[in-house]
Amino acid sequence: MKITRINLYVVNVPERHWWWSDDTYGQPLHQRAEHGVAEIETDQGLIGLTQIERFTPWDVVHRELADWLGMDVLEINLPDRR
Secondary structure (H helix, E strand, C coil): CCEEEEEEEEEEEEECCHHHHHHHHHHHHHHEEEEEEEEEEEECEEEEEEEEECCCCCCHHHHHHHHHCCCHHHHHHCCCCC
């Protein structure tokens, strides 16, 4: 089962409301977080999702995930078999 397509999405997820400061000052930037989500499609029609760590630079994400294209899904993140 080979990976044929990878779609990347950015999801903006605000943290919970801080009643004691947000009402007065508004929600500060450090309380808003952009998270990455990768949608992985296979040649068998299976679609899966994986989270991209919050502070990973996007150029690193693109470079690393590009290497996944054509790989067998079951071989990614599995221990080296010797």
